Amino acid sequence: MGAGQAVPLTQDEAHYLFAVMRLEVGARVALFNGRDGEWTAEVVEAHKKRGVLACVEQAAPQLAPPDLWLIFAPIKKERTDFIVEKATELGCAKVLPVQTEFTNSARIRQDRLQAHAKEAAEQCLGTYVPPVEDLEPLKKLLASWDPARRILWADEALVGPAETLAGLAPGPWAILIGPEGGFSEGERETLRSLDFVTPVSLGPRILRADTAVCAAITLWQSALGDWR
Amino acid sequence: MGAGQAVPLTQDEAHYLFAVMRLEVGARVALFNGRDGEWTAEVVEAHKKRGVLACVEQAAPQLAPPDLWLIFAPIKKERTDFIVEKATELGCAKVLPVQTEFTNSARIRQDRLQAHAKEAAEQCLGTYVPPVEDLEPLKKLLASWDPARRILWADEALVGPAETLAGLAPGPWAILIGPEGGFSEGERETLRSLDFVTPVSLGPRILRADTAVCAAITLWQSALGDWR
Structure with missing residues (x-):
């Protein structure tokens, strides 16, 4: 992930964020992909079944477990x-x-x-x-x-x-x-x-x-x- | 508990032992009351809704947890x-x-x-x-x-x-x-x-x-x- 990167949502994710949690454009969410730590992202498109987030900045580094x-x-x-x-x-x-x-x-x-x-x-x-x-x-x-x-x-x-x-x-x-x-x-x-x-x-x-x-x-x- | 002591069963216990597990008179079960360790007991009366066990001998001492x-x-x-x-x-x-x-x-x-x-x-x-x-x-x-x-x-x-x-x-x-x-x-x-x-x-x-x-x-x- 990198600042500004667009992250398209799946239908389930869009449903959860916009129908269940009622987030709107401009709202911020925490995002992780398992590799790049925790990122703050902003909602840039919000529809019932689709949407897009934009990465803002890294909020926490990746915490990898021991081997x-x-x-x-x-x-x-x-x-x-x-x-x-x-x-x-x-x-x-x-x-x-x-x-x-x-x-x-x-x-x-x-x-x-x-x-x-x-x-x-x-x-x-x-x-x-x-x-x-x-x-x-x-x-x-x-x-x-x-x-x-x-x-x-x-x-x-x-x-x-x-x-x-x-x-x-x-x-x-x-x-x-x-x-x-x-x-x-x-x-x-x-x-x-x-x-x-x-x-x-x-x-x-x-x-x-x-x-x-x-x-x-x-x-x-x-x-x-x-x-x- | 002591050897020979009779232990009457509740209706639920009798149902479990005799209807579900199909135990008969003479069968042995493990018994504990939270104080006297584990006891071996024998079925001496077995009915659908009631029954009696008799304590035979202690199988293991009481294991109390630390404080x-x-x-x-x-x-x-x-x-x-x-x-x-x-x-x-x-x-x-x-x-x-x-x-x-x-x-x-x-x-x-x-x-x-x-x-x-x-x-x-x-x-x-x-x-x-x-x-x-x-x-x-x-x-x-x-x-x-x-x-x-x-x-x-x-x-x-x-x-x-x-x-x-x-x-x-x-x-x-x-x-x-x-x-x-x-x-x-x-x-x-x-x-x-x-x-x-x-x-x-x-x-x-x-x-x-x-x-x-x-x-x-x-x-x-x-x-x-x-x-x-």
């Missing part, structure tokens, strides 16, 4: 939506849904999850929207994994005092959260055998998958991420 | 439910909904929130159900607050690097999370003037109230609670 990915097994619809929302808010750079042996769903609505990530960023005045990948089998993902990116595995078998993450090496990481019911014995063996996988405990209580996502990202951000 | 309370301003219905669920899972001893100047709701369904806490404990195999208090004005709560219990205030104006909680004094604590829209200037002044209130930042991104609840409890548990 943290989230790998998770989709669960029930609303809790899956929730996981994507929380990963966006808490600061993940990418979201990778995986199919595990105990994952019910054979597919996901990637477009819907991506829209959820965008909405979460908007709600929280964020300017970064993590890409949500398509569902991939965990086995396949691990087989082609770049070992330079370490995986923090929230191992539900380790329920007990949480490890401190303070001693972990900085660098690119991914957090791995299993489905309700955890991982199969075969998957657990594979994970235990991989050098780039570090198991951690998330405390003495058993957590739902969506709660584990929030807790693990929080711990990582405060030890290695941009919450320090 | 951490959550004070929060109710938001939209499902997100309020969610906050109570997460406070239960992540280990709070008590939940206190408060009315702030920017809280829309003048009342809550305390019974429904309490039922949510119970369900969350059941889902996560927990044996402790935090009491959910009735809605109280924040002003009133603070005026009669016992200063021996410190308050960790997630201050949305402090968005930036998160403080480490490692230096905080152990002892009884409460976490305070504001409504969407934050606290009013008057409330902020009051909070800033109280010696028992410590403001903290939850990182560089603005978080929804329910996300802030998860993040703040996680940080407290790993610094001062039973996740260590």
Whole structure:
């Protein structure tokens, strides 16, 4: 984006701004594209089904999250939506849904999850929207994994005092959260055998998958991420 | 509870166990009352609308959370439910909904929130159900607050690097999370003037109230609670 640049609106956007919010020519709105931070823009054309904004100036720089990915097994619809929302808010750079042996769903609505990530960023005045990948089998993902990116595995078998993450090496990481019911014995063996996988405990209580996502990202951000 | 003790079932419980789950006399179930840990019990009478269990033996000791309370301003219905669920899972001893100047709701369904806490404990195999208090004005709560219990205030104006909680004094604590829209200037002044209130930042991104609840409890548990 640049000062003066014209931004044509989609029909939905025009409907929201002019029919729902009743903005008129000259009104100012906040704008972001996921790359250039937050911009102030002005309405220059306002119709029921179309309209144009003009960029005025950058209001805030782009805030990129640290190099943290989230790998998770989709669960029930609303809790899956929730996981994507929380990963966006808490600061993940990418979201990778995986199919595990105990994952019910054979597919996901990637477009819907991506829209959820965008909405979460908007709600929280964020300017970064993590890409949500398509569902991939965990086995396949691990087989082609770049070992330079370490995986923090929230191992539900380790329920007990949480490890401190303070001693972990900085660098690119991914957090791995299993489905309700955890991982199969075969998957657990594979994970235990991989050098780039570090198991951690998330405390003495058993957590739902969506709660584990929030807790693990929080711990990582405060030890290695941009919450320090 | 004690071995051999008879436990009569409510109509709903009998319906669930015998009509839905199709359990018969002799079947075993897990039982908890919030005080005596997890017990194994046996079905001794099974009818469509009533029934009796007999306690067999304790399967797990009571796991009480640390002395951490959550004070929060109710938001939209499902997100309020969610906050109570997460406070239960992540280990709070008590939940206190408060009315702030920017809280829309003048009342809550305390019974429904309490039922949510119970369900969350059941889902996560927990044996402790935090009491959910009735809605109280924040002003009133603070005026009669016992200063021996410190308050960790997630201050949305402090968005930036998160403080480490490692230096905080152990002892009884409460976490305070504001409504969407934050606290009013008057409330902020009051909070800033109280010696028992410590403001903290939850990182560089603005978080929804329910996300802030998860993040703040996680940080407290790993610094001062039973996740260590």
